[in-house]
Amino acid sequence: MAEANYNRVVSEIKMLNLSDQLRLLEQMAVIIRQKTSTGRVRSILELKGKGKETWKGLDVKTYLDKELGKK
Numbered sequence: 001m002a003e004a005n006y007n008r009v010v011s012e013i014k015m016l017n018l019s020d021q022l023r024l025l026e027q028m029a030v031i032i033r034q035k036t037s038t039g040r041v042r043s044i045l046e047l048k049g050k051g052k053e054t055w056k057g058l059d060v061k062t063y064l065d066k067e068l069g070k071k
Contacts, residue, residue, distance in 0.1 A: 013021060 013024065016024065
């Protein structure tokens, strides 16, 4: 959207009363969710194994001791 169009829309939104602004916000949220939804539920298990090379060869106890300020 061109900057002029964007600014015009924002100006028009400012002229709406609070109730209509909230209705518009809710409708925009629905539109954005529909555009960004993959239609599938994600699982935390998808992250399994990600970044494992970062931890390779690192001693867990030493790392935790350092993080917790232990000597």
